[in-house]
Amino acid sequence: xxxxxxxxxxxxxxxxxxxxxxxxxxxxxxxxxxxxxxxxxxxxxxxxxxxxxxxxxxxxxxxxxxxxxxxxxxxxxxxxxxxxxxxxxxxxxxxxxxxxxxxxxxxxxxxxxxxxxxxxxxxxxxxxxxxxxxxxxxxxxxxxxxxxxxxxxxxxxxxxxxxxxxxxxxxxxxxxxxxxxxxxxxxxxxxxxxxxxxxxxxxxxxxxxxxxxxxxxxxxxxxxxxxxxxxxxxxxxxxxxxxxxxxxxxxxxxxxxxxxxxxxxxxxxxxxxxxxxxxxxxxxxxxxxxxxxxxxxxxxxxxxxxxxxxxxxxxxxxxxxxxxxxxxxxxxxxxxxxxxxxxxxxxxxxxxxxxxxxxxxxxxxxxxxxxxxxxxxxxxxxxxxxxxxxxxxxxxxxxxxxxxxxxxxxxxxxxxxxxxxxxxxxxxxxxxxxxxxxxxxxxxxxxxxxxxxxxxxxxxxxxxxxxxxxxxxxxxxxxxxxxxxxxxxxxxxxxxxxxxxxxxxxxxxxxxxxxxxxxxxxxxxxxxxxxxxxxxxxxxxxxxxxxxxxxxxxxxxxxxxxxxxxxxxxxxxxxxxxxxxxxxxxxxx
Numbered sequence: 001x002x003x004x005x006x007x008x009x010x011x012x013x014x015x016x017x018x019x020x021x022x023x024x025x026x027x028x029x030x031x032x033x034x035x036x037x038x039x040x041x042x043x044x045x046x047x048x049x050x051x052x053x054x055x056x057x058x059x060x061x062x063x064x065x066x067x068x069x070x071x072x073x074x075x076x077x078x079x080x081x082x083x084x085x086x087x088x089x090x091x092x093x094x095x096x097x098x099x100x101x102x103x104x105x106x107x108x109x110x111x112x113x114x115x116x117x118x119x120x121x122x123x124x125x126x127x128x129x130x131x132x133x134x135x136x137x138x139x140x141x142x143x144x145x146x147x148x149x150x151x152x153x154x155x156x157x158x159x160x161x162x163x164x165x166x167x168x169x170x171x172x173x174x175x176x177x178x179x180x181x182x183x184x185x186x187x188x189x190x191x192x193x194x195x196x197x198x199x200x201x202x203x204x205x206x207x208x209x210x211x212x213x214x215x216x217x218x219x220x221x222x223x224x225x226x227x228x229x230x231x232x233x234x235x236x237x238x239x240x241x242x243x244x245x246x247x248x249x250x251x252x253x254x255x256x257x258x259x260x261x262x263x264x265x266x267x268x269x270x271x272x273x274x275x276x277x278x279x280x281x282x283x284x285x286x287x288x289x290x291x292x293x294x295x296x297x298x299x300x301x302x303x304x305x306x307x308x309x310x311x312x313x314x315x316x317x318x319x320x321x322x323x324x325x326x327x328x329x330x331x332x333x334x335x336x337x338x339x340x341x342x343x344x345x346x347x348x349x350x351x352x353x354x355x356x357x358x359x360x361x362x363x364x365x366x367x368x369x370x371x372x373x374x375x376x377x378x379x380x381x382x383x384x385x386x387x388x389x390x391x392x393x394x395x396x397x398x399x400x401x402x403x404x405x406x407x408x409x410x411x412x413x414x415x416x417x418x419x420x421x422x423x424x425x426x427x428x429x430x431x432x433x434x435x436x437x438x439x440x441x442x443x444x445x446x447x448x449x450x451x452x453x454x455x456x457x458x459x460x461x462x463x464x465x466x467x468x469x470x471x472x473x474x475x476x477x478x479x480x481x482x483x484x485x486x487x488x489x490x491x492x493x494x495x496x497x498x499x500x501x502x503x504x505x506x507x508x509x510x511x512x513x514x515x516x517x518x519x520x521x522x523x524x525x526x527x528x529x530x531x532x533x534x535x536x537x538x539x540x541x542x543x544x545x546x547x548x549x550x551x552x553x554x555x556x557x558x559x560x561x562x563x564x565x566x567x568x569x570x571x572x573x574x575x576x577x578x579x580x581x582x583x584x585x586x587x588x589x
Contacts, residue, residue: 086148088155090173092182093334095155102144102157102169103129103207104185107333109277113472114214122277122333123209125297125307130209130279130331131171131187134311135202137259137291144169165199165319166192180343183334190326193319200318205291205311206329208281211272212297212307217483219538222275222465225292225310226351229264233350236260238306241294260292260310270312271351276468276482278336278351280344281312284328289313335468338365352466360459365467372469379475382542386549389456390557396452397554401561404513406441457532457547464540473542481542496537498544503533505551512558 084099094108107122107130114120123130133141144157144167153173160166168190174181189206193199211223226235244254267287271280292310319325332344341349354361364385371381390397413435421428436442464470470482478485478498486494506529536544 084146086146086155088148088150088153088173090153090182091176091179095171095173095185097146097148097155097171098129099144099146099157100142101129101132101140102142102146102159103132103140104171104209104331104333105129107183107279109183109334112277112335112468120214120277122211122279125210125212125295128207128209128309128311130207130333131169131185131281131329132207132209133167133169133189134205134207137205137261137311138293140207141204163199164193164195165201166190166194168192180340182340183332184344185331185333187329187331188326189329190324191319192324193321196321198318198320201316201325203289203313203316205289205313206281206283207311208270208272208309209279209333210295210307210309211274211277211279213305214274214277215483217486217538218275220306222273223306223308224273224351224353225260225271225290225308226273226278226353227262227270227290227310227312228268228347228350230266231268231347233347234262235353236292238294238308241306258293261289262291263289267312268346269348270310271348272308272310273336273351275466276336276471277334278332280332280341280348280351282330282332282344282346282348283312283314284330285314287312288315336466337468338362354462354466355458357455357459357462360455361463364456364459365463365469368463369469377475378470378473378481378542379478379545382481382546383549386546387553390550390553393452394557397557398561401513401558403442405561406439410435410439410441453550457543460543460546461535461539464542470540470542475541475545478541478545481545482540484538485541485544494538496541496544498541498548499533499536499539502536502544502548502551503529505548505555506532509551509555509558512555 085105086097086099088095088097092109092111094110096105096108097103098105104123106124109120109122112120128134128138128140135141144159146155146157148155153175155171157169158167168188170188170190172186172188174184187206191201208225213220213223220239221237223238224235225237226233228234240260241257243252243256245252265286265288267283267290269280269282270287270290271278272292273279290310290312292308294306294308296304297307298304314327317325330344332341332348334340336352338349338352341351352361367385367388368378368381371384372378375381375384414432417428417431417435421431464482468482471480473481475481477487484494484496485498487497488495510526510529532547536547
């Protein structure tokens with residue numbers, strides 16, 4: 001191998017090591033070691049299983065203060081209640097309610113399986129209850145009494161505060177007849193003043209619950225808090241709360257951040273999301289604030305895996321004597337299905353976070369689902385979709401291959417120029433470009449097919465990272481196309497077979513591709529296997545399947561064209577004279 005090949009291999013190894021370091025840093029951050037030791041040494045032995053506390057790591061018990069007292073500096077005494085859970089089933093999901101916190105403890109998705117063949121459960125990892133009421137970030141306003149009406153699919157929570165204000169929370173589950181509203185729960189929070197004087201309700205929050213990785217290989221960057229204001233979504237992930245350090249040196253540039261909080265006058269909704277599932281709380285009344293905290297989902301001495309919880313906030317108001325004020329919310333707790341979220345409206349489909357190539361991701365998702373409907377396999381759908389894309393790009397690829405073959409024919413003349421102007425690089429470049437123009441050769445034409453395919457690659461990258469369709473879809477040795485296809489480990493390093501095959505096919509394609517002799521283009525080509533291997537190694541194996549398929553298609557195409565005779569090089573002036581002789585201009589009358 002030449003020097004450039006060794007450089008490519010070295011960069012590939014460095015890229016993989018750096019990526020593994022990045023993932024390991026946020027899954028098992030060093031700054032959590034002291035907290036883990038303190039938790040292990042505590043007399044309690046483990047944290048309680050309720051909502052997260054203001055510290056962000058240990059849950060806090062439900063508060064029972066009145067709305068007026070919620071603004072006081074000193075917390076009121078805690079009221080101890082007997083915890084009681086009530087489960088109500090709806091089409092596709094089971095909702096577990098908690099009497100004390102007055103919210104949804106967890107949502108069990110009956111049509112989606114997680115690890116150990118168990119149904120996926122949203123908000124199971126000690127996030128605050130979905131729909132819980134609070135007056136300060138991290139607090140759960142508790143002490144409610146619960147009644148359930150299974151026939152109507154309703155759960156009602158009631159409580160009378162110390163100042164006499166009556167608070168009622170009513171959850172209504174989706175009816176079986178509304179298939180488009182699966183996973184949607186309506187929530188009404190009612191404040192009634194039975195007294196003779198006005199009562200003040202301070203600003204309050206309604207919790208989104210928590211989100212945490214569902215699969216052990218889920219990347220932490222997919223555990224996010226999203227919120228929309230004025231039709232524009234803002235998002236952070238669990239890494240936002242981590243202390244910032246200079247890579248490989250370890251010098252801390254910023255400490256941990258315990259709370260994310262924003263105030264805006266036109267907040268529409270707030271959401272917590274894992275890689276393929278989300279909980280979105282939409283306020284039907286104008287909302288003015290959001291907050292989010294990170295919490296630790298680890299059990300005892302396991303490595304920390306972080307979840308995120310949050311809430312959407314409304315402004316305070318006054319309730320006149322004998323008056324009733326009701327605030328309405330809509331809760332979606334389910335999979336990240338683009339079509340379903342889009343039907344809800346309010347730009348909630350933005351939680352898929354498709355990024356700058358979102359329109360490409362959406363088209364690829366539609367095409368993949370359409371092909372899956374015909375073929376019955378997502379792996380087959382990806383392969384066929386790749387062949388369709390490559391067939392559409394065939395004319396461009398064929399023209400690029402011909403241009404590179406023409407450049408190969410110029411190699412002797414290029415060698416002469418390098419020898420003639422070896423001491424004058426600027427002059428050599430000028431003469432080289434002149435040579436290209438003289439023979440009508442575009443030195444960058446070979447890069448065009450790759451440049452066209454890069455947006456498609458990143459469209460697949462974004463789509464496969466959040467669209468739920470590939471979960472639990474298998475293909476040969478791959479058990480789940482939405483996860484890396486790890487077949488084993490070597491010294492703790494995962495061996496993901498398909499990305500390695502993808503890189504080998506890229507190198508194979510480079511070897512048989514006609515060499516253009518252009519140094520800049522060659523450097524770009526040598527970097528490509530490194531870049532794509534880094535992106536795909538710990539990613540959904542469906543992405544590597546797509547790129548491997550397109551590599552094999554390109555290799556077949558190159559073999560079909562490489563044995564053709566090299567094109568005859570002629571100067572543009574000679575070609576122009578020949579064409580003029582064939583088509584002489586007609587004389588004017």
